Every structure is written in structure tokens, then in C-alpha cells.
Amino acid sequence: MKPLLSNQLFTNKSNRPIKIIQFGEGNFLRAFVDWKIEQMNQIGFFNGNVAIVQPLSNGLEHLIQKQDCLYTVRLNGFQNGEKINTNEIITCVSSITNPYQNFPSFLDLANDDDARFIISNTTEAGIQFDATETFSMDFPSTTFPGKLTQLLYHRYIQNKAGFILIPCELIEKNGEALKHAVLQYAASWKLGEEFINWIHLENTFCSSLVDQIVSGYPKMQEQELWDTFGYTDHLMVTAEPFHFWVIEGPSWIEDELPLRKANLNVIFTNDMTPYRNQKVHILNGSHTAMVPPAILANLETVEQVMQDKDLSQFINNLVQNEIIPTLQLPRNQLENFARSTLERFKNPFIRHELKSIALNSISKFKTRLLPILKNNIEQKRNTPDYTIFSLASLLFLYKSDSEERQDDEQVIAVIEHAWQNPETLVHTLLSNSNIWGEDLSSLEGLEESLQTHLNNIEQFGLREALHHLLAKTEV
Structure with missing residues (x-):
């Protein structure tokens, strides 16, 4: 048995001041954020460590403490055509606190004048307000914004400076949502106008957009990797080499968090909307578009799609x-992002199953691809046949009950009912504003094009229908 990764084994850990309080100890934050902190520290641009707060009562606290907050990040995949395979011990985590077991030590984090940033990833459901909670400084709130409000209040009563807050939860305008929840708690708990003013004036809530596939603990390879490392690591985490972080806030934040000086793929901006649209439509939109035709073609993974001549x-x-x-x-920036996206899709080291992307495909199509479809038609570009073909494939996939059809029950019921009358199917579904939020049947040429692609798929099968589309659009 190899020795456990710990301070006894790895003696190069530096005693840096804690500059970041991090809500969340999961794979993503440790591979995405903490890895970046490590890069800044190594180059000498930051000189700061991370104090982790375990957001739930059950988590990794014991395991992280057992390994003295050390763990390995593995980057595995391709970037700019080059194979990347690196293993790096992360040393920037100083401590982990479980507020449910030691609430005073959690509040003590607010006493540290060096602590400047609060970063979080508590899942999409983590940023919420519970109106039933009552205020206490003796035990933790059940929600992340509640615990954050307690920490901020403890900071405030000591007359200390506020924080720069950068949530990484996957919701739109996450910084604004987090601030709104904190203000709700401050008002509900009657913490006073002065505290509310301090929240506004002394704290900066940034929205952020994160992008990296973190596949997590490599269970199937653990023994082989331990032999390679020369130590046992129960916290190692695998991620793709690509990473992208957009932080929306005042320009001066970059001076305090010099991520770009460490040559990291990070953008500071006062408006993240174009970057969000880039990710939502190119990356997420491609995922959503490929799933129905690929499943109908009996493929299982994103990598298989990119190896398939027709679907790629x-x-x-x-x-x-x-x-x-x-x-x-x-255009050149968008094409570079698209090129890196397609390269990521080909990563042979990550098994990204299509059925995991297929969940709630109708709502995903509405968010990720419907704006593309409408924009092309309304701006009188060429008919967006590829987007429409994907929709036709989706409707055909939902015709029969299969394990890939994982969607809202009401949406499935509407589509099943529409399939009972194939002659009016397309018009019935496009005009259903309950599904799309509007009547799509009036979009010029959409009904005719969707009906054609649906007929081709039903009559000739997915492959022949796709061949027809490719031949038509290559002319």
C-alpha cells in the first residue's frame, strides 16, 4: 500500500495567508478554482490560500483533513491539437470547516483581514431563500445564502471591510441572485438598515460563467495512478485541459485576482452576456442538437458523434x-471557441453519454437553439435546416416511449397526443405556446421545413434523411 498523500509525505506546502473563503469542497471547485489559485501562487502573483466551508452537514471534511488538504488534479485530453496529460498536487487549500459541527470556527473566518474573496459552487439549487428560517448566531442556517448572511453579519459587527463574492453556480446572473437572497435574509431577520447599507457599499457581488468538464475521481484507474504517483490519494480529481471563466464586475477586481497574468483562460468584463450566449449556443446548443439524431443513429457518446463522418x-x-x-x-473569436469546443467533444478520456445530455431536451432546445432558429428566419438568412433537422429528430425520438425520452410529463403528453394525428402534428406542436412560450407556426417556412425533415426521417430513416440534408446544403 502506498503512503497517503499528506504533509508528512509532501513537505513543500507553503504557509500563505487565507485570501479566499470557498463554499464547496466538491470536484468542480477543487479542479477549476483551486487549480487556478495554485497556478497564480506558483508564478508569484497571488500568495494566497483557500479556506473551504463544507456547505452540507455530510461531505469531504474528514477525508480532506486526513490528507492535510492536499490532493492531485489530473488534466487529461487534447488542447490545440496537443495531448495533455498532467498530474499536479494542489497545495493552496489551508483548511476545511464544517459549520454544522463547529459553527464558531466558521464565523472565525470573518475575523481574518486577509480574507478578501468568497467563491461558491453549491449546485443550481444552492442559491435560495427560506422564509421560514429564524435568525441565530449560535447555529448555521440550512441554506448557503443564509450561512453567508451570518458570516457577513459577523464581519460587519466587527467593522471590517467586505468581500468580493464570485459564485460559480450554474444559473444566469448568479451574482445578482446571491445578493438578492442575502438581502432577503437581512430583511427577514431584521438585521438593520446599516447592515443592509454595508452589504451594498462594502461588498462586490460578481456574476460568473464557468466552463470545464470535470469528470471527478478516477475510480477505475485509482490503483494504477497510485502506483504512478507513489502515494495514495482518495481526493484526486480528473478534468479536461480546457477551462474558461468569465467574471462580470468592476475592472479593478482583476488587479486583486490576477488570473490572466498566470496565462489562464479568464475574462473580466462589465457584461458577460455575449460570452454566456457563446457558451449556451455553441457548446450547449451543439450538445442539444446532436443528441436526438445521434440516439436515433444508435450512438452512445459525444466522442462517437465526433468520430461519425455524417454527424460530425x-x-x-x-x-x-x-x-x-x-x-x-x-467572428474569429467565435470560431476559435467553436474549434476548441469540437476538440473537447473528441476527448477520448471522457465518456460523455448522450443519454445524460438528453434530460429535458425540449426545454433545452427552447433555451439553446430556438433563439438561433428564430434569428436566422427573422434576419432572412438561409433556412436553418440543421437546427430544424435536430428538432424533427427530437419529435421523432419522442414518438415512442424509450429510456432516452426523459422530459416533463406534460410536454411528453402533448407530443404523444399530437402524434395521434400525424397530418396536423407539426402545426399543433409549433402553435403550442405552452411549450415554446409563443406561437412558432407563423415563422416563415418553419412548418414546411420541419414537416419535410420529419417525413424524411420517418420514411427513410435517420441516416438517409441526414445524407439528404448534407447533400442539399453542400450544393
Whole structure:
């Protein structure tokens, strides 16, 4: 048995001041944020460590403490055509606190004048307000914003400076949502106007957009990796080499968090909307578009899609001809992002199953691809046949009950009912504003095009229908 990764084994850990309080000890934050802190520290641009707060009563506190807050990040995949395979011990985590077991030590984090940033990832459901909670400084709130309000209040009563807060939860305008929840708690708990003013004046809530596939603990390879490392590590985490972080806030934040000086793929901006649209439509939109035709073609993973001549061409044409022309960033920047996205899709080291992306495909289509479809039609570009073909594949996939059809029960019921009358199916579904939020049947040429692609899939099968589309659009 190899020795456990700990301070006794690894003696190069530096005693730096704690500059970041991090709500969340999961794989993503440790591979995405803490890895970046490590890079800044190594180059000498930051000189700061991280104090982790375990957001739930059950978590990794014991394991992290047993390994003296040390763990390995593995980057595995391709970047700019080059194979990346690195293993790095992360040393920037100083401590982990479980507020449910030691609430005073949690509040003590607010006493540290060096602590400047609060970063979080408590899942999409983590930023919420519970109106039933009552205020106490003796035990933790059940929600993340509640515990954050307690920490901020403890900071405030000591007349200390506020924080820069950068949530990483996957919701739109997460910084604004977090601030709103904190203010709700401050008002509900009657903590006073002076505290509320301090929240506004002394704290900066930034919204952020994160992008990296973190596949987590490599269970199937653990013994092989331990032999390679020469130590046992129960906290190692695997991620793809690509990373992208957009932070929306005042420009001066970059001076305090010099991520770009460490050559990291981070953007500071006063408006993250174009970057969000870039990710939502190119990356997420491609995922959503590929799933129905790929499943109908009996494929299982994103990598298989990119190895498939027909479907990889389908995705490339969709991105280049229908998605990129609708976005607001410079064309070369969008093409670079698209190129890196397609390279990521080919990563043989990450098994990204299509059925895991298929969940709630109708709502995903509405968010990620419907704006693309509408923009192309309304701006009188070429008919967005690839987007429409994906929708046709989705409707056909939902025709029968299968394990890939994982969606809202009411949406499935509407589609099943519409399939009972195939002649009016397309018009019935496009005009259903309960599904799309509007009547799509009036969009010029959409009904006819969707009906054609649906007929082709039903009559000839997915492959022949796709061949027909590719031949038509290559002319």
C-alpha cells in the first residue's frame, strides 16, 4: 500500500495567508478554482490560500483533513491539437470547516483581514431563500445564502471591510441572485438598515460563467495512478485541459485576482452576456442538437458523434452556418471557441453519454437553439435546416416511449397526443405556446421545413434523411 498523500509525505506546502473563503469542497471547485489559485501562487502573483466551508452537514471534511488538504488534479485530453496529460498536487487549500459541527470556527473566518474573496459552487439549487428560517448566531442556517448572511453579519459587527463574492453556480446572473437572497435574509431577520447599507457599499457581488468538464475521481484507474504517483490519494480529481471563466464586475477586481497574468483562460468584463450566449449556443446548443439524431443513429457518446463522418459534419455545419452568424462577438473569436469546443467533444478520456445530455431536451432546445432558429428566419438568412433537422429528430425520438425520452410529463403528453394525428402534428406542436412560450407556426417556412425533415426521417430513416440534408446544403 502506498503512503497517503499528506504533509508528512509532501513537505513543500507553503504557509500563505487565507485570501479566499470557498463554499464547496466538491470536484468542480477543487479542479477549476483551486487549480487556478495554485497556478497564480506558483508564478508569484497571488500568495494566497483557500479556506473551504463544507456547505452540507455530510461531505469531504474528514477525508480532506486526513490528507492535510492536499490532493492531485489530473488534466487529461487534447488542447490545440496537443495531448495533455498532467498530474499536479494542489497545495493552496489551508483548511476545511464544517459549520454544522463547529459553527464558531466558521464565523472565525470573518475575523481574518486577509480574507478578501468568497467563491461558491453549491449546485443550481444552492442559491435560495427560506422564509421560514429564524435568525441565530449560535447555529448555521440550512441554506448557503443564509450561512453567508451570518458570516457577513459577523464581519460587519466587527467593522471590517467586505468581500468580493464570485459564485460559480450554474444559473444566469448568479451574482445578482446571491445578493438578492442575502438581502432577503437581512430583511427577514431584521438585521438593520446599516447592515443592509454595508452589504451594498462594502461588498462586490460578481456574476460568473464557468466552463470545464470535470469528470471527478478516477475510480477505475485509482490503483494504477497510485502506483504512478507513489502515494495514495482518495481526493484526486480528473478534468479536461480546457477551462474558461468569465467574471462580470468592476475592472479593478482583476488587479486583486490576477488570473490572466498566470496565462489562464479568464475574462473580466462589465457584461458577460455575449460570452454566456457563446457558451449556451455553441457548446450547449451543439450538445442539444446532436443528441436526438445521434440516439436515433444508435450512438452512445459525444466522442462517437465526433468520430461519425455524417454527424460530425452535421454539428460543424450547424455551428458555422447557423449559430455563429447570430452571435455578437467577433467572428474569429467565435470560431476559435467553436474549434476548441469540437476538440473537447473528441476527448477520448471522457465518456460523455448522450443519454445524460438528453434530460429535458425540449426545454433545452427552447433555451439553446430556438433563439438561433428564430434569428436566422427573422434576419432572412438561409433556412436553418440543421437546427430544424435536430428538432424533427427530437419529435421523432419522442414518438415512442424509450429510456432516452426523459422530459416533463406534460410536454411528453402533448407530443404523444399530437402524434395521434400525424397530418396536423407539426402545426399543433409549433402553435403550442405552452411549450415554446409563443406561437412558432407563423415563422416563415418553419412548418414546411420541419414537416419535410420529419417525413424524411420517418420514411427513410435517420441516416438517409441526414445524407439528404448534407447533400442539399453542400450544393
